[in-house]
Amino acid sequence: MMQPIKPVIGITSSIVNHDGIPSVNLHEKYIRSVTKAGGIPIVIPTGTEDMPEVWTSICNGIILSSGEDIDPHSYQANPEPRIQKTNEKRDLIEMGLVKNALNQKKPIFAICRGITMQNVALGGTVIQDIETNNPNAIKHFQQAARPNPTHEIQIGDDSQLFQILKSSTFRVNSMHHQAIDKLAPGLKIVAVAPDGIIEAVEGVDKSSLWLAIQWHPEEMASEDPAMQGLFKAFIDKCTLAKEKSF
Ligand code: MN
Numbered sequence: 001m002m003q004p005i006k007p008v009i010g011i012t013s014s015i016v017n018h019d020g021i022p023s024v025n026l027h028e029k030y031i032r033s034v035t036k037a038g039g040i041p042i043v044i045p046t047g048t049e050d051m052p053e054v055w056t057s058i059c060n061g062i063i064l065s066s067g068e069d070i071d072p073h074s075y076q077a078n079p080e081p082r083i084q085k086t087n088e089k090r091d092l093i094e095m096g097l098v099k100n101a102l103n104q105k106k107p108i109f110a111i112c113r114g115i116t117m118q119n120v121a122l123g124g125t126v127i128q129d130i131e132t133n134n135p136n137a138i139k140h141f142q143q144a145a146r147p148n149p150t151h152e153i154q155i156g157d158d159s160q161l162f163q164i165l166k167s168s169t170f171r172v173n174s175m176h177h178q179a180i181d182k183l184a185p186g187l188k189i190v191a192v193a194p195d196g197i198i199e200a201v202e203g204v205d206k207s208s209l210w211l212a213i214q215w216h217p218e219e220m221a222s223e224d225p226a227m228q229g230l231f232k233a234f235i236d237k238c239t240l241a242k243e244k245s246f
Pocket of ligand 1 (some may be wrong): 168193215
């Protein structure tokens, strides 16, 4: 029997200066986690607005990856004093990917910046800096090594995240200073940190909006089978969506 063709997973990227030259940047752990889970990763750069439709059509699933802050202009706000580097062109491309993934019924897995980006793409807003906006905030930008879990999350039992992790609490790593503010229509909160910061959302219906999380499972995956399990569950979802489309 022939092996089924593996799903192609498009992963978005950022632009950083490497030796003074603007370069496409994606942490290699995303590639490793997707490959180990049985997907074929490809890196999506920042391009022009006609490209997301084509990229979506050649992919079986999309990962919105980590990186720059969301440009406040993308949700009609002005920058607050503690906003960090933004990239409006990347925001536009990723909003296009979300729109096209919904149209083409391709699953989205949104990670760190990705959860806030997906929320903005669907009409929500972003807390520009957690410490400025939440006096009770716990530490969300850890000094501990990147793969180490540092804070707890509470997971709603009526969620896919609960079904995958099989637990109502979990300890995750945390390397963000932004978070979802006003939740976009079509999304439901499925995990929160002890200070109320939204740590995971899913689609209300069984659409492309598979799972969006604020922590970094790609950093934890090599040491924590449950985190590698998130990538496996996503690849399985993409394989299913791919078979349904034929
Ligand atoms: Mn956090």
